[in-house]
Amino acid sequence: MVTGSRELIREMNRRLVLETVINDGPLSRAAISKKLGLTKATISAIVQDLLEEQYIEEIGSDQTQYGRKPILLQFCRQNGYIIALDLGVERTVLMVCDLLGQNCRLHQYNCPLERDTSIDFLLQLIRNQIRLLPATPFGVVGIGIGMLTGGYIAEVSTFDKAYLFGACLTIISMLYFNGKVTPHYHKNKLR
Numbered sequence: 001m002v003t004g005s006r007e008l009i010r011e012m013n014r015r016l017v018l019e020t021v022i023n024d025g026p027l028s029r030a031a032i033s034k035k036l037g038l039t040k041a042t043i044s045a046i047v048q049d050l051l052e053e054q055y056i057e058e059i060g061s062d063q064t065q066y067g068r069k070p071i072l073l074q075f076c077r078q079n080g081y082i083i084a085l086d087l088g089v090e091r092t093v094l095m096v097c098d099l100l101g102q103n104c105r106l107h108q109y110n111c112p113l114e115r116d117t118s119i120d121f122l123l124q125l126i127r128n129q130i131r132l133l134p135a136t137p138f139g140v141v142g143i144g145i146g147m148l149t150g151g152y153i154a155e156v157s158t159f160d161k162a163y164l165f166g167a168c169l170t171i172i173s174m175l176y177f178n179g180k181v182t183p184h185y186h187k188n189k190l191r
Contacts (some may be wrong), residue, residue, distance in 0.1 A: 092111065
């Protein structure tokens with residue numbers, strides 16, 4: 001039998017509530033309680049924390065025939081961004097979307113990657129895009145890079161350089177994550 005401390009159980013319940021709102025929202029507190037089998041008091045306490053931390057928001061009342069109208073909750077998908085880069089042979093595509101992968105904006109750059117300047121070019125694209133984004137509570141929470149240029153880089157250079165290029169992008173992503181995202185995560189993580 002697996003047992004856990006009160007803190008562990010509370011964190012598990014918080015994650016369940018947040019996942020439920022993300023996947024099935026908008027939902028009322030009562031609907032979340034019924035779906036998860038948790039007490040209304042537990043749901044209300046968790047929802048209050050998630051509201052204060054800006055993970056979820058109240059969006060209005062649901063229609064009902066009896067009693068008080070339930071307030072609907074939804075995930076605050078607009079409170080942060082995800083950036084994805086697709087590195088092609090002839091062009092680079094940069095996509096920015098909200099935290100649910102919706103409301104995407106695509107930007108195409110018809111600039112073939114040069115051996116000597118490709119990392120600087122990509123960093124500049126990312127920096128410029130981040131500067132253009134409106135401020136949000138969470139900012140950019142992730143950057144993904146897809147690279148289909150390994151064959152092209154290997155063709156004009158060597159496979160070693162193609163793999164080195166991919167490794168450099170991975171390290172850059174990791175450094176950005178550790179420098180920008182990790183402190184925010186520790187400050188706002190689900191307890």
